[in-house]
Amino acid sequence: MRLLQRTESSAFLESMDGPGSADKRAALRRAFATAACAALVAAGLVVTSASAAPAGAARQVVSSGTTSARTGAFTPSGVNDVTQVEFPAQLDTAAGPGPYPGVITNRSLSQGTGDGNSAPGSARDDNNVEFVRGWEGLNMYQQRYARGGNQFTVEPPDQGLCAGNGYVMEVVNDVLNIYNRQGQSVLPDNTATNIVAGAPRNVNHAVDLNSFYGYAAAINRSTGVRAQSVTDPSCLYDAATKRWFVVVLTLESLPNGTPTLANHLDLAVSASSNPTGQWNIYRIDVTFDGTNTGGVNPGPYLGDYPHIGADANGIYLTTNSYPWCCNGFAGAQIYALSKAQLAAGASVVNLVHFDTSGAVNAPSQDVGQSSQPGFTVWPAESPNGHFSTANGGTEYFMSSNAAAEAVTPVTGSSTTYNSTQVVVWTLTNTASLNSASPSPVLTNQLVTVNRYALPPKQHQPDAGLLAESVAALGSCINDTTTPLYVTGVSGCWNLLFAAEPAHSEVISTPDSNDTRMQKVMYANGKLWAALDTALNPDGGPQRAGIAWYVINPAAGTVINQGYLGAQKHDFVYPSIGVTSAGKGVMTFTVTGDSLYPSAGYAPMDAYNGVGLWHVVEGGSGQAPDDGFTSYVSEVGSPPRTRWGDYGATAVDGDQIWIASEYIASACTFLNWGGPFFAGGTGDNLLGTCAGSPGATGKRAALANWSTRISLVTTDD
Numbered sequence: 001m002r003l004l005q006r007t008e009s010s011a012f013l014e015s016m017d018g019p020g021s022a023d024k025r026a027a028l029r030r031a032f033a034t035a036a037c038a039a040l041v042a043a044g045l046v047v048t049s050a051s052a053a054p055a056g057a058a059r060q061v062v063s064s065g066t067t068s069a070r071t072g073a074f075t076p077s078g079v080n081d082v083t084q085v086e087f088p089a090q091l092d093t094a095a096g097p098g099p100y101p102g103v104i105t106n107r108s109l110s111q112g113t114g115d116g117n118s119a120p121g122s123a124r125d126d127n128n129v130e131f132v133r134g135w136e137g138l139n140m141y142q143q144r145y146a147r148g149g150n151q152f153t154v155e156p157p158d159q160g161l162c163a164g165n166g167y168v169m170e171v172v173n174d175v176l177n178i179y180n181r182q183g184q185s186v187l188p189d190n191t192a193t194n195i196v197a198g199a200p201r202n203v204n205h206a207v208d209l210n211s212f213y214g215y216a217a218a219i220n221r222s223t224g225v226r227a228q229s230v231t232d233p234s235c236l237y238d239a240a241t242k243r244w245f246v247v248v249l250t251l252e253s254l255p256n257g258t259p260t261l262a263n264h265l266d267l268a269v270s271a272s273s274n275p276t277g278q279w280n281i282y283r284i285d286v287t288f289d290g291t292n293t294g295g296v297n298p299g300p301y302l303g304d305y306p307h308i309g310a311d312a313n314g315i316y317l318t319t320n321s322y323p324w325c326c327n328g329f330a331g332a333q334i335y336a337l338s339k340a341q342l343a344a345g346a347s348v349v350n351l352v353h354f355d356t357s358g359a360v361n362a363p364s365q366d367v368g369q370s371s372q373p374g375f376t377v378w379p380a381e382s383p384n385g386h387f388s389t390a391n392g393g394t395e396y397f398m399s400s401n402a403a404a405e406a407v408t409p410v411t412g413s414s415t416t417y418n419s420t421q422v423v424v425w426t427l428t429n430t431a432s433l434n435s436a437s438p439s440p441v442l443t444n445q446l447v448t449v450n451r452y453a454l455p456p457k458q459h460q461p462d463a464g465l466l467a468e469s470v471a472a473l474g475s476c477i478n479d480t481t482t483p484l485y486v487t488g489v490s491g492c493w494n495l496l497f498a499a500e501p502a503h504s505e506v507i508s509t510p511d512s513n514d515t516r517m518q519k520v521m522y523a524n525g526k527l528w529a530a531l532d533t534a535l536n537p538d539g540g541p542q543r544a545g546i547a548w549y550v551i552n553p554a555a556g557t558v559i560n561q562g563y564l565g566a567q568k569h570d571f572v573y574p575s576i577g578v579t580s581a582g583k584g585v586m587t588f589t590v591t592g593d594s595l596y597p598s599a600g601y602a603p604m605d606a607y608n609g610v611g612l613w614h615v616v617e618g619g620s621g622q623a624p625d626d627g628f629t630s631y632v633s634e635v636g637s638p639p640r641t642r643w644g645d646y647g648a649t650a651v652d653g654d655q656i657w658i659a660s661e662y663i664a665s666a667c668t669f670l671n672w673g674g675p676f677f678a679g680g681t682g683d684n685l686l687g688t689c690a691g692s693p694g695a696t697g698k699r700a701a702l703a704n705w706s707t708r709i710s711l712v713t714t715d716d
Contacts, residue, residue: 056352058438061337063347064281065214067268069178071190072211077149077221078197078685085219086702087628088152088229088257099456099512099534099542102418129585129603131617132655134710135183136664138172140627141688142203144700146175149196150217151208153702154231155627156511161648161659161709162244164237165273168650168657170709171233171246174218175206178275183709186276197684199694209233209248213266213281226257230266234308236315237650240385241343242273247308247317250283261300261324262287265317265335269342280345282337290321290330291357297328305645309379309520311395312387313430314440315339316379318397320405321355329405331357332374334397334425336440338433350438356425372423372446375405376516383523383651386580393430396522396553398529399423402452402515417515418453418534421446424527424553445556450563452533455544457509458570458591458643460624467505467631470623472672472687473702474505477633479669483678492669495676495686501633508630508641510597512544512572518646519575524582526559526606527551530574537565544570546588550606562609564602568593571600571613577649577656582606583714587616587647587658596621597643599660599708616658619708623666627703634702655713664706665689665698672701 144151157172167186168179178186185205194201209230210218216227229251236245245267252262264285271278286303303319310316315337321330334354341349356374377399388394400406402419425444432438467474479492480503486494493501513532520529528550535545545565552559564571569592578584583605590600590613599619603611628634630641643661650657667689674682674689683690687701698704 056336056354056440056442058350058352061282061284061349061351063345063349064283066271067212067214067279067281069176069187069207069212069276071147071194071207072214072217074148074150074217075220075222076195081221083219083221083224085224086153088154088218099454102453102534128715129601129712132711132713133183134616134618134708137170137659137707137709138175138177138206139664139706140700140703141697142206143172143175145194145196145201145685145697146203146206147208147211147217148194149201150219150221152218153628153700155629155703155705156642156644157661157705157707158232158645159648159659159661159707160233160235160246161650161657162235162237163650163652163657164239165242167275168709169235169237169244169275170659170707171209171235172707173233174209174230175203176209176212176233176246177204177206179709181711197693199684201694202696213248213250213268225255226253228252232304232306232645234306236308236310236381238310238339238343238385240312240387241339243343244270244275245308245315245342247306249303249306249319263303265303265306265319267315267317267337267342269345271345282342282349284317284335284351286319286321286333289319289333289353289355290323291355292330297323297330298325299330300324301330303333305376307378309381309395309397310339311382311393311430312385312389313339313393314395314433315342316395316397316427318377318379320376329375331355332377332399334377334379334427334442336395336427336430336433336438338438340434350433352433352438352440354442372401372444373406374399374423374425375401375403377425378517378520378529380520380522380527382521383578383580384653386523388522391428392432393428395427395430396520396527397425397427398517398520398527399425400452400515400517400531402454418451419515420448420451422449422517422529422549423447424551424556426553447551447556447558449549449558449561450547452515452531452547454515455512455532455534455572456542457641458512458544458572458597459509459593460507460591460596461594462507462624463509464506467507467626469669470666471507471626472667472669473626473628474507474631475669476672477501477505477631478503482673485676485678485680492673492677495673497633505631505633507624508639510591510625510641510643512570513644518573519649521576521578522553523578523580523584524606526582527553528576528578528584530576530586532572532574533563535563535565537567540567543567544572546571546574546586548574548576548586548604548610559606560609564610564613566613569595573644573647573660575647575649575658576604577651577658579651579654579656579714581654585649585656585658585712585714586610587649587660589643589647589660589662590615591621596623597625597661597663599662599710601658601710601712603714616708616710619660619662619710621663623663623704625663625704627705655711657709657711659707659709661705662708663704664708665704667698667704
């Protein structure tokens with residue numbers, strides 16, 4: 001989630017007792033959910049310093065109980081539902097700023113400035129990665145029909161991935177699963193009790209995040225009552241403590257769905273090395289954590305886009321703080337917690353909070369002292385417990401500064417959306433987090449890099465052409481002639497809307513993210529990171545590409561940097577995993593003029609840079625992105641096809657797990673409609689493309705995203 005509050009809602013004929021069931025005809029209407037600003041239910045104030053580095057505000061977090069990865073109580077949905085609301089309130093703008101209008105030429109292995117061109121990612125014998133195995137991870141069908149279908153249609157998935165001790169855990173919006181290393185779920189089989197529309201639904205044992213964090217179902221479809229909204233998950237396995245950590249942002253609301261504006265980070269910590277067992281929950285109120293810059297950014301705030309990192313002493317959570325009221329930005333926030341206390345399941349845990357809005361850079365060889373607020377300050381992970389122990393324990397973070405959020409003053413005003421700097425943040429004396437008086441110290445420095453800029457949207461085959469066939473949802477909105485199961489009614493659009501929409505929906509151009517920093521690793525004494533950028537591969541037309549960095553954090557210098565791009569292709573949402581020996585893999589989604597959204601990867605190391613890119617085995621996209629955010633009639637004009645918002649990697653010994661969003665399955669318009677079309681056959685849930693009621697679906701009616709998990713090994 002990012003930026004402003006936006007409400008998206010829809011209703012459709014979710015299920016049927018059988019073709020011709022007249023009582024379902026009344027469900028052909030649109031229901032609208034509202035998101036109104038209500039009285040705040042929680043209050044507090046954090047005061048931070050605007051000195052040479054922001055001072056940390058110490059406080060304590062109290063344990064909020066225990067949980068496990070098991071489905072909570074629910075009423076089965078699909079029969080006699082009182083609500084057909086499909087979407088939770090969305091917190092995002094309909095369209096981002098325009099892409100960078102200039103030219104950034106593609107180059108690799110470059111250190112410094114220059115306009116030299118080279119073919120992207122040339123192959124290198126000493127930079128090989130071997131594919132071991134992979135499988136389809138969590139998908140839209142599992143998300144929508146977990147917990148008896150008392151879930152919303154949500155996109156994008158926002159992937160979290162962590163691995164260790166023989167397990168692989170994936171967490172997305174808004175479900176999780178835990179697998180063994182062969183790809184089989186190790187959670188209890190919940191198929192028999194997961195009843196939706198009168199049939200058990202196989203979601204491959206997936207558990208909804210509301211259950212995992214101890215909340216009621218996201219929406220009780222028998223009553224319409226809503227519970228907490230859980231979003232933006234990330235996870236980490238810490239080899240040093242043999243504990244698993246999962247963090248989400250949770251938004252409170254009234255039973256009718258009206259947000260209270262109170263929100264908190266929910267951090268789950270496993271009680272043992274086994275993630276299928278008990279977990280401890282810690283809730284961190286972030287409602288008032290942000291900087292009021294002279295009335296532009298008054299609280300309360302939203303603690304958006306949380307991510308997680310670790311060093312020897314701490315677990316680090318970061319957020320972007322946005323005011324609920326206004327189009328502004330209230331600063332990136334850093335929360336440093338005692339890892340030892342969390343791992344022990346302590347009832348009270350030390351926390352030190354930093355608001356980076358007032359951060360001032362230390363002088364460097366390239367940049368004089370200046371104010372540089374943080375935006376998406378991503379905390380580093382380290383492979384297999386290889387942390388920095390310098391200066392009483394050190395955790396590193398990285399951020400970028402091309403976005404409007406990273407200008408001074410922090411007002412969210414527009415910029416040119418390009419930069420030649422990244423920011424390295426250093427938190428020292430982290431060992432003090434385990435003491436009675438924690439006193440870590442935060443500093444930062446600007447590092448000069450090659451230019452990066454806001455990328456254009458992705459291209460996929462037939463983008464801009466009328467949605468047909470395998471873009472089943474778009475085809476339905478456009479269709480006016482197909483006879484429905486209700487006698488005398490024609491036009492698939494009737495299954496989705498009460499009022500007839502325009503029939504001009506086109507294949508979309510999916511989102512390419514902005515220039516925010518993506519996953520950061522501290523490995524082999526270096527910082528590794530990547531972000532999305534505009535790129536002109538080999539001097540050709542502008543496409544979405546990736547800028548990557550290997551940095552010496554102590555010296556604040558670039559060891560290596562480069563771009564990944566290719567003509568007629570787009571590369572988005574990178575995530576880097578690096579072993580302790582300095583061998584790495586970068587994963588991403590790759591699309592192209594003739595390539596549907598696919599799961600890609602490329603090898604990398606500090607000195608040879610990024611090697612030849614590949615589509616992972618089994619990860620080739622089978623259809624265009626066909627989610628509700630692609631279409632004007634669903635979300636308004638212009639639509640913004642949501643993708644990402646981030647991929648994931650996890651280092652497991654000398655092996656690396658990678659995960660990306662892709663489109664795993666094709667589904668024709670006729671199969672999508674099934675028995676809802678006159679004479680059709682298939683599932684009694686609209687749009688799952690299952691062959692019969694209760695069969696495992698390929699998608700949900702209003703979205704078709706999936707994730708791909710793969711294991712690769714480097715040549716360590």
